[in-house]
Each structure stands twice: as structure tokens, then as C-alpha cells.
Amino acid sequence: xxxxxxxxxxxxxxxxxxxxxxxxxxxxxxxxxxxxxxxxxxxxxxxxxxxxxxxxxxxxxxxxxxxxxxxxxxxxxxxxxxxxxxxxxxxxxxxxxxxxxxxxxxxxxxxxxxxxxxxxxxxxxxxxxxxxxxxxxxxxxxxxxxxxxxxxxxxxxxxxxxxxxxxxxxxxxxxxxxxxxxxxxxxxxxxxxxxxxxxxxxxxxxxxxxxxxxxxxx
Numbered sequence: 001x002x003x004x005x006x007x008x009x010x011x012x013x014x015x016x017x018x019x020x021x022x023x024x025x026x027x028x029x030x031x032x033x034x035x036x037x038x039x040x041x042x043x044x045x046x047x048x049x050x051x052x053x054x055x056x057x058x059x060x061x062x063x064x065x066x067x068x069x070x071x072x073x074x075x076x077x078x079x080x081x082x083x084x085x086x087x088x089x090x091x092x093x094x095x096x097x098x099x100x101x102x103x104x105x106x107x108x109x110x111x112x113x114x115x116x117x118x119x120x121x122x123x124x125x126x127x128x129x130x131x132x133x134x135x136x137x138x139x140x141x142x143x144x145x146x147x148x149x150x151x152x153x154x155x156x157x158x159x160x161x162x163x164x165x166x167x168x169x170x171x172x173x174x175x176x177x178x179x180x181x182x183x184x185x186x187x188x189x190x191x192x193x194x195x196x197x198x199x200x201x202x203x204x205x206x207x208x209x210x211x212x213x214x215x216x217x218x
Contacts, residue, residue, distance in 0.1 A: 073087035119147065
């Protein structure tokens with residue numbers, strides 16, 4: 001297990017005991033969203049010719065296609081204006097490659113495969129009182145980092161990498177609860193996610209994302 005994954009697990013473990021003594025400050029959220037297309041760049045497949053000069057066989061343009069994802073999180077309100085969440089997601093985007101410029105004039109072609117993408121990340125969400133929109137709605141800014149895991153080829157080949165997120169959104173309070181449930185509402189967010197560090201992703205690959213979730217505060 002990587003040190004990044006250990007750090008995320010430690011953060012999650014720290015939230016769990018805190019939740020037992022934080023009535024009204026702990027929130028569970030369930031929802032999903034869509035992550036947009038991310039370009040992984042263009043690369044030439046080359047050979048070295050008799051003269052020592054590189055000879056281009058073909059060019060590949062690789063990317064991760066847009067796909068929906070499911071998400072769940074546990075969060076803790078550290079102050080009135082700052083929450084910290086540990087959020088996990090699952091999606092199944094396609095990893096695709098467009099092959100063109102073949103040296104033997106073969107027609108351009110597309111190749112790809114679906115990958116199972118799991119992520120876990122620690123997110124901070126800032127929502128100052130000045131950003132409130134009436135008694136129910138409020139704006140927030142968010143950002144965080146975590147770990148991603150891709151399972152390829154029928155889940156037989158796994159690679160790991162890093163995940164970074166930055167964005168913001170809006171929460172809308174539906175009303176107070178009863179018993180241990182103190183509050184419930186909807187959360188809408190969006191921004192940019194960056195995948196990096198996996199063998200297939202040899203550079204940072206940014207993509208837009210948007211999501212929505214139902215949160216329950218206890």
C-alpha cells in the first residue's frame with residue numbers, strides 16, 4: 001500500500017472516533033456525477049533507421065472518456081466555516097487511443113477498453129457566513145487530494161496514481177431532522193479533477209467534473 005493511501009486511511013480513521021462525540025457535526029453524503037474527458041497527450045511510435053534518424057511508424061492520441069461515477073463520503077464540521085470529508089468514488093470510463101499517421105498508409109483507427117476507476121480523497125470545504133444565500137442556501141469552495149486505482153483487462157491488471165480536486169458549489173438545506181438526524185440537504189459541486197502518476201498517465205491529465213449528493217447530518 002502506498003504512503004498516499006495510508007495517509008487517506010489515517011484521515012478516515014481519525015474522523016470515525018470524532019464522529020461518536022460530535023452530535024450535529026458529522027455528515028454522510030451519497031450521490032454521483034460525471035467526470036469529463038481528459039487528454040493524456042499525443043505520442044509517436046518510432047524506430048531508428050539505418051541513418052540513425054528516428055522513423056515514425058504511427059501516432060497515438062490517448063485519452064480517458066467522460067463517464068458517470070457514484071460517490072459516498074463521511075465528513076466532520078471542524079468549525080462553522082470549515083468541513084473535512086473523506087470521499088470515495090467508483091466509475092467506469094473508457095481508456096481510448098486514436099491511431100493515425102501510419103507509415104504504410106493504413107486508415108486511422110480507434111482502440112480502447114473500459115477501466116474500473118476507484119478513488120479515495122480527503123477534501124476540505126470552506127463556506128464562510130458571508131457566502132450564505134438566505135436561510136437555506138450557501139456557496140462553498142473545496143479542494144483536496146487522494147489516491148486512484150485503475151483495474152484493466154477484466155480486473156487482471158491494476159495501476160495506481162494520484163488524484164487532485166479543486167472547485168466549489170452550493171448546498172441547499174431541506175430542513176431539520178428528528179432524533180439523531182439534525183439536518184438534511186442537497187449539495188451540488190463542480191470543478192476540475194487531475195489524475196496523475198499512474199503508468200498510463202505519465203503526466204497530469206485534467207478534466208471537468210460535476211456532481212450532486214444528498215447529505216444527512218447527525
